[in-house]
Amino acid sequence: MSEAVNFHFDVDGENFSSAGAASANVKKKLRQLGLSPEVIRKVSIAMYEGEINMVIHANGGTADVNVDDDYVTIILADTGPGIPNIELAMQEGYSTARDNIRALGFGAGMGLPNMKKYSDEMDVQTEIGVGTTITMKVKID
Amino acid sequence: MKLTDLKESLNLKLINGNIEDIDFDGVYAGDFLSRAMSHVSSGNLWVTIMTNTNVIAVASLSDCAAVILAEGMSLMPDALKAAEDNDIIVLSSEDTVYDICVKIYKTLNENE
Ligand SMILES: Nc1ncnc2c1ncn2[C@@H]1O[C@H](COP(=O)(O)OP(=O)(O)OP(=O)(O)O)[C@@H](O)[C@H]1O
Ligand SMILES: [Mg+2]
Numbered sequence: 001m002s003e004a005v006n007f008h009f010d011v012d013g014e015n016f017s018s019a020g021a022a023s024a025n026v027k028k029k030l031r032q033l034g035l036s037p038e039v040i041r042k043v044s045i046a047m048y049e050g051e052i053n054m055v056i057h058a059n060g061g062t063a064d065v066n067v068d069d070d071y072v073t074i075i076l077a078d079t080g081p082g083i084p085n086i087e088l089a090m091q092e093g094y095s096t097a098r099d100n101i102r103a104l105g106f107g108a109g110m111g112l113p114n115m116k117k118y119s120d121e122m123d124v125q126t127e128i129g130v131g132t133t134i135t136m137k138v139k140i141d
Numbered sequence: 142m143k144l145t146d147l148k149e150s151l152n153l154k155l156i157n158g159n160i161e162d163i164d165f166d167g168v169y170a171g172d173f174l175s176r177a178m179s180h181v182s183s184g185n186l187w188v189t190i191m192t193n194t195n196v197i198a199v200a201s202l203s204d205c206a207a208v209i210l211a212e213g214m215s216l217m218p219d220a221l222k223a224a225e226d227n228d229i230i231v232l233s234s235e236d237t238v239y240d241i242c243v244k245i246y247k248t249l250n251e252n253e
Contacts, residue, residue, distance in 0.1 A: 016194075019195060024227075045178050045179060045203075049178065105174040105191045105195055107173070108173035108175045109175075110179070117179070
């Protein structure tokens with residue numbers, strides 16, 4: 001591939017049942033681009049967790065995915081409440097998800113740890129009352 | 142092992158999909174989505190009691206062979222629609238998650 005490819009999605013914060021649509025779409029596109037199953041799996045997990053977090057914790061946001069020769073880069077940006085203590089939030093098992101959200105199967109406190117684990121680079125910018133932007137890179141080898 | 146054989150021996154009910162020629166190789170049991178997301182490998186069965194659309198999203202993203210719903214659960218209407226749209230195989234069993242796993246284990250061993 002010589003030219004980079006970009007995808008943009010608006011992630012709806014109201015609709016829990018369609019949550020994950022952007023990730024599903026990206027997965028399809030990466031398949032069409034012929035990326036390896038391992039890379040697609042890593043991107044799918046990392047992006048799905050980030051997308052879901054924007055839906056359940058930040059009332060939606062945007063997802064931008066860029067594919068070049070070396071990396072799939074995923075940028076998830078929201079204007080939600082921000083994450084007060086990112087070190088705490090990154091810990092396995094930590095979750096502020098409410099009961100109605102937990103009843104859907106969310107709230108294991110594994111989303112951010114999964115994002116860290118399945119991306120090769122991850123950067124979190126967050127400010128209380130302003131929002132959160134998470135950038136993840138998955139290496140294409 | 143073939144899903145058609147498992148369906149037979151565990152007396153599973155097919156809720157969605159075509160199980161002809163589908164093989165599986167391993168099982169994950171659990172209900173938390175972000176746990177399942179990282180533990181359900183491609184070609185696995187996922188045994189759960191969750192029935193909402195997010196289950197179908199995770200099943201699709203993880204390329205699991207099939208979802209098995211325990212304790213006679215069926216999919217919520219919008220989840221069934223999502224399963225149909227995304228060709229996700231879903232079966233159900235009257236057994237508990239534990240009993241389903243034990244039975245799969247036994248069936249796998251008998252087939253070795
Ligand atoms: N985009 C976000 N905006 C605001 N808070 C967030 C955001 N993402 C995560 N958080 C906070 O970080 C916590 C941990 O997130 P993580 O994804 O690890 O777990 P969870 O979403 O609560 O549960 P799970 O992902 O296992 O379903 C969340 O409970 C929430 O408090
Ligand atoms: Mg999460």
